[in-house]
Amino acid sequence: MTDHPAAPDLSAKPVLIGERVRLEPLGPEHVDDLLGMVTDPALDRLTGTHTTFTREQLVAWCGSRGEQDDRLDFAVVDPVGGEFLGDLAVNDWDPDNLVAGLRIALWKRHGRGLGSEALRLVLDHLFDVVGAHRVGLEVVEYNERAVAAYRKVGFREEGRLRQAWLWDGERYDVIVMGVLSTDRQTGARAVGAGR
Template sequence: MIERQALATKPTLTGERLRLVPLTASHADAMYASTTDPETRRLTGTHRTFTPAQITAWCASRAEQTDRLDLAVEDLTSGAFLGELALTEVDPDNESAALRISLIPRARGRGAGPEAIRLLLDYAFDQVRLHRVWLEVFAFNDRARRAYERCGFQVEGRLRHAFLWAGERHDTLVMAALNEPPAGRG
């Protein structure tokens, strides 16, 4: 049985180099800037264009969500916004949820992703009491796939030609981490 209160209570999780904090309207400007970056849009599969007002409203509404967890990734020293990640599509009956993460360009390739994911996985498994956390990653995104594997995710399947970007079709990989010793949670 999952602990629903652990989703409603928005935690602050601290790692060695970063901190995960509840996503709020204070993160909206930096988050909006990330949604306009062409590479971020490609890596996240974002076709839709957002306005600053839409991003502000969305960020401001995250604290009200009791069935998901949205957190900002911040640099531990400076407090700078590095991205955001979330547990979504929580399925209490099957003790599972989806994970998504988006980092700003200067945070990529520096270990922020794996650290943030490990912090969130520990919270998901130990506090929310999930058994399975899954995600989708585009097959062309080798860096992200390797980071997910380092965090205990394994490829479970391939959705062929599931993503269309700039006229080119790409496969999507489905990956999951389990709350079991072989999951490699360290």
């Protein structure tokens, strides 16, 4: 039995529009950009990617995102020219507990506030429209820019998975972070709101 008789799914695929980024449903038109991003070795150390993706795999992936009712996959694009900047996924949606996971990777224009704007857009959607209670993520300890961006939008550190990350023969902690709908009501929204 569920506490939420009308527990929502994520079958509706919104377009989320901000001042400097637009989040649009990931689809077949993003395959080439996504291929460029996932084959850029500069991102692997930050995202922990050990997998090599083929174009065929990405065609299948992008072509099937619209059918998923338990996740949202967005392309992050420039709202003016439409340039592909990265991707953002809401995954592991648990409608019984109203809990979701999240991951983001910008391929271009890091450190200019675009990532935090994209995160705020998706958190607003999850908390205000979908009715989520908690959004969680994991980030490797050396990814300080990502940790700072997550903190700016209200995520808090909740714990560490000690030495859970192996990269180039070295082990690192993974930081578990989360933000609650109630955190935002008590001021999380104001964090970094000056941007």
